[in-house]
Amino acid sequence: MKNAYDLVVIGAGPAGLVAAKTAAENGLSVAVLERKDAVHEILRMCGQMIVSLSGKYMGERVVHNEQAGLLCFPHNGFTLKYDGPTKDFYAWNIYSPNEEKIVFGDYETNKSKGKAGRASAVYDKSWLLRSLVEECKHLGVEVFTGENVLDVRKEGEFVDVQTTRGKHFKGVYALAADGRQSRVARVMGINKQRNFYGSVTSVGYEMTNLNLPEPYALHQPLMESGDPPMLGFVVPRAWDYHGEDVWLVMVTNVDPEADHEALLDNLTEKSKFSSWFKGGRKVRRCGCAGNMYSPILHPFKDNVLFAGDAGWCQEAEMTGAAMCGARVGSAVVEAMLEGNYTEEGVRSYLDWWKEYHISRLDHNVFLKNLYMPILCNDGEIDYIFSKIQDVLPTVLDPYEVPENMGRAMLKIIPAIQQEKPALLQKLSGFNELPAETVLRNTIRAGFNCSFST
Numbered sequence: 001m002k003n004a005y006d007l008v009v010i011g012a013g014p015a016g017l018v019a020a021k022t023a024a025e026n027g028l029s030v031a032v033l034e035r036k037d038a039v040h041e042i043l044r045m046c047g048q049m050i051v052s053l054s055g056k057y058m059g060e061r062v063v064h065n066e067q068a069g070l071l072c073f074p075h076n077g078f079t080l081k082y083d084g085p086t087k088d089f090y091a092w093n094i095y096s097p098n099e100e101k102i103v104f105g106d107y108e109t110n111k112s113k114g115k116a117g118r119a120s121a122v123y124d125k126s127w128l129l130r131s132l133v134e135e136c137k138h139l140g141v142e143v144f145t146g147e148n149v150l151d152v153r154k155e156g157e158f159v160d161v162q163t164t165r166g167k168h169f170k171g172v173y174a175l176a177a178d179g180r181q182s183r184v185a186r187v188m189g190i191n192k193q194r195n196f197y198g199s200v201t202s203v204g205y206e207m208t209n210l211n212l213p214e215p216y217a218l219h220q221p222l223m224e225s226g227d228p229p230m231l232g233f234v235v236p237r238a239w240d241y242h243g244e245d246v247w248l249v250m251v252t253n254v255d256p257e258a259d260h261e262a263l264l265d266n267l268t269e270k271s272k273f274s275s276w277f278k279g280g281r282k283v284r285r286c287g288c289a290g291n292m293y294s295p296i297l298h299p300f301k302d303n304v305l306f307a308g309d310a311g312w313c314q315e316a317e318m319t320g321a322a323m324c325g326a327r328v329g330s331a332v333v334e335a336m337l338e339g340n341y342t343e344e345g346v347r348s349y350l351d352w353w354k355e356y357h358i359s360r361l362d363h364n365v366f367l368k369n370l371y372m373p374i375l376c377n378d379g380e381i382d383y384i385f386s387k388i389q390d391v392l393p394t395v396l397d398p399y400e401v402p403e404n405m406g407r408a409m410l411k412i413i414p415a416i417q418q419e420k421p422a423l424l425q426k427l428s429g430f431n432e433l434p435a436e437t438v439l440r441n442t443i444r445a446g447f448n449c450s451f452s453t
């Protein structure tokens with residue numbers, strides 16, 4: 001352990017490790033502090049889909065070069081070593097409570113086209129993180145596992161990062177890449193400036209032997225009469241378990257006090273979708289919880305930068321987090337080369353964040369993904385889903401989906417006007433309603449932790 005590093009990274013997820021790698025490639029001294037004992041152990045549930053191979057996300061279209069074992073970010077000009085398994089999937093189906101279906105990509109047509117028709121692919125996140133750690137260590141990054149960061153303060157010319165073991169790490173800059181429930185954002189008082197929209201909990205299992213209508217697709221069943229609503233989620237895993245395909249099966253809802261295990265049992269044993277899971281075998285349990293805040297508008301305070309989920313509204317996705325990491329790593333390198341160890345020194349990152357996160361990706365658009373199940377009853381959702389017959393574009397970008405849904409809704413307006421004018425009036429009001437109003441119950445039910453210590 002050095003007396004002081006150029007960069008101390010808090011959190012060894014994709015954002016933190018890519019930042020560490022980028023800084024170390026350019027000769028900086030870097031420490032990574034991770035609270036888990038093994039970086040590659042995935043404790044927090046993740047769909048592990050690559051967002052996005054079939055469309056753009058944050059201005060980037062990711063390329064998977066299988067031959068070279070690389071995930072490439074051509075617009076951002078960096079690559080990640082990835083020679084692990086992948087599995088293509090071809091469509092995304094969202095089901096109403098009565099099994100009406102909105103389809104993003106026609107499964108059979110897309111599947112017949114092979115790679116050219118895929119919605120995207122799933123990858124092995126554990127494999128990716130292991131590779132990144134190896135690369136970082138090879139470049140001289142000091143990776144400290146089992147170090148849970150407790151506090152971060154500017155002291156003189158350095159940022160002092162303190163862990164629960166009482167260790168102190170000093171850096172010219174520190175990077176908060178500690179994920180969705182960022183303690184750094186909380187202790188530095190950053191969350192006080194953010195709007196709170198609720199707490200999201202997901203529980204599930206990795207399962208084999210499922211009987212899915214389309215095995216290599218993402219399925220999202222909306223469950224009956226949930227208040228607040230509950231969404232199922234089934235997606236293939238990249239790897240096999242003793243030669244059998246594996247899927248992640250989970251339920252997500254915004255009531256932290258709900259009996260999530262019972263909700264999962266309901267999906268797999270009692271719901272209209274239960275036939276998918278008959279005979280299914282549970283391989284591994286997983287889950288996660290996290291708060292939804294508005295994004296951090298200015299990801300810098302006292303020489304601490306914020307990247308990835310730590311600064312975002314819901315999830316930046318692995319690809320978004322990696323882009324943040326690459327950008328923040330480069331910005332710190334620039335600051336060190338110029339000898340300008342201030343906010344100005346890392347201006348290129350702050351400008352990029354403003355353009356790609358704040359200006360281009362309005363978090364209110366993302367939150368609109370939650371509106372319909374909250375504002376409409378089961379019958380209304382069944383009706384709307386039954387009317388949308390078009391196959392929508394096969395994209396995974398959570399900011400593009402509401403746009404595509406909006407276009408599909410425009411087409412069915414004449415039919416709704418004729419058949420259910422009251423519903424049309426309700427739907428027309430959607431765009432006018434602020435998130436704070438629509439999500440008022442999820443906000444009340446959630447555990448806001450915007451206080452600092």
Ligand SMILES: Cc1cc2nc3c(=O)[nH]c(=O)nc-3n(C[C@H](O)[C@H](O)[C@H](O)COP(=O)(O)OP(=O)(O)OC[C@H]3O[C@@H](n4cnc5c(N)ncnc54)[C@H](O)[C@@H]3O)c2cc1C
Binds near residue numbers: 016050309317319
């Ligand atoms: C249910 C679900 C499904 C998802 N599906 C997908 C998907 O299909 N595709 C996709 O790309 N993304 C998906 N995501 C999102 C993806 O997991 C994240 O966006 C991504 O991992 C963010 O990377 P990050 O580096 O910012 O944070 P994380 O990956 O969360 O990494 C943060 C790291 O910081 C560590 N840490 C936290 N606190 C401390 C502390 N105090 N001290 C030290 N270390 C700390 C954590 O242990 C962790 O290792 C999903 C997320 C969820 C919840």
